[in-house]
Amino acid sequence: xxxxxxxxxxxxxxxxxxxxxxxxxxxxxxxxxxxxxxxxxxxxxxxxxxxxxxxxxxxxxxxxxxxxxxxxxxxxxxxxxxxxxxxxxxxxxxxxxxxxxxxxxxxxxxxxxxxxxxxxxxxxxxxxxxxxxxxxxxxxxxxxxxxxxxxxxxxxxxxxxxxxxxxxxxxxxxxxxxxxxxxxxxxxxxxxxxxxxxxxxxxxxxxxxxxxxxxxxxxxxxxxxxxxxxxxxxxxxxxxxxxxxxxxxxxxxxxxxxxxxxxxxxxxxxxxxxxxxxxxxxxxxxxxx
Numbered sequence: 001x002x003x004x005x006x007x008x009x010x011x012x013x014x015x016x017x018x019x020x021x022x023x024x025x026x027x028x029x030x031x032x033x034x035x036x037x038x039x040x041x042x043x044x045x046x047x048x049x050x051x052x053x054x055x056x057x058x059x060x061x062x063x064x065x066x067x068x069x070x071x072x073x074x075x076x077x078x079x080x081x082x083x084x085x086x087x088x089x090x091x092x093x094x095x096x097x098x099x100x101x102x103x104x105x106x107x108x109x110x111x112x113x114x115x116x117x118x119x120x121x122x123x124x125x126x127x128x129x130x131x132x133x134x135x136x137x138x139x140x141x142x143x144x145x146x147x148x149x150x151x152x153x154x155x156x157x158x159x160x161x162x163x164x165x166x167x168x169x170x171x172x173x174x175x176x177x178x179x180x181x182x183x184x185x186x187x188x189x190x191x192x193x194x195x196x197x198x199x200x201x202x203x204x205x206x207x208x209x210x211x212x213x214x215x216x217x218x219x220x221x222x223x224x225x226x227x228x229x230x231x232x233x234x235x236x237x238x239x240x241x242x243x244x245x246x247x248x249x250x251x252x253x254x255x256x257x258x259x260x261x262x263x264x265x266x267x268x269x270x271x272x273x274x275x276x277x278x279x280x281x282x283x284x285x286x287x288x289x
Contacts, residue, residue: 031073031193031196032074034197034200035069035073038197038200038201038204039069039159039160039204042201042204042205042208042210043158043159043208045208045210046158046208046209046210049210049211050209050210051209051210051211051264052156052264052265055156055158055209059156059158060155060156061154061155061156061161061164061278064280065154065158065160065161065163065164067280068160068163068164068165068280069160072163072165072170073163076167076170092178111123120192120195123181123192123195124195124198125247126181127181127195128199128245128246128247128250129247129250130176130177130181131173131177131245132243132244132245132247132250132251134172134173134176134177135243135245136239136240136243136256137172137176138169138172139239139240139243143287144172146286146287147166147168147169147172147287148165148166149166149270149273149276149286150164150166150169150283150286151164151165151166151169152231152269152270152273153269153270153276153283154207154231154268154269155268155269156268157207157208157224157228158207158208159204159205159207159208160207161207162200162203162204162206162207166283166284166286166287167284168287198246199245199246202221202222202245203245205224206222206223206224206226206227207224207227208224210224211224211225212224212225213225213226219248219249219252220247220248220249221246221248222242222244222245222246222247222248223248225259225263226242226244226248226251226257226259227242227244228263228264228266228268229241229242229258229259229260229263230242231268231269232263232267233266233267233269233270233271233273234266234267236258240256241256241258242256242257242258242259243256
């Protein structure tokens, strides 16, 4: 037990120092300023190329979503996610050691054997496919849908809506993503930030007030014209459509794609969303009610 307490304390102190260095010291893989740069860039695109021209620059819940963006990306990690991730990793290690095994002994293969660019590409493909499946679970399992409702409470789409999600949602993703990822092992975490920035940029664009579909690339990459139907209040089935995170190809392969028409002015949300709380604290506590 003492070992786990030390892990929690070290996680807090380590991430706090990391966050402090991110804010006060510039480096080329800086997450803090990278997030700001991507957000400002996509917001500028919204202003220059607005799809819904009658939507205000400071749209409905703009400031709430902006708070979510910084809270979920930085402070939630400090408060909860990093410590739980490290504890989960240690529990799995201890469980394997009990049977005389190590993480490397259960790896199906190691992508570190490939050149760096190919390894990162494989990591991106595998992790995105896993997240696509987790996203489907968030719409299928009732309690997980209750968690995911926070994200679907957006009534006007904009880049920062990308990070409006309940504090429990990243825990679901990380728990279900962790074990499959360790089975392929060998990813240099210092290089993963490249994939992370690409995913953030795609996610911001998917939620932005921009009417792009990327032409023939729409069958590979998720895009604003596709993702807006994922947030539609009216969908052809109760479990949702267009579950792509960064890639749309999974929806086309498994036939969950749905773009019946131009979705520029469709109503967003879910049934009875008028009863969903509007302030941050109540939204965070909603799944526990």
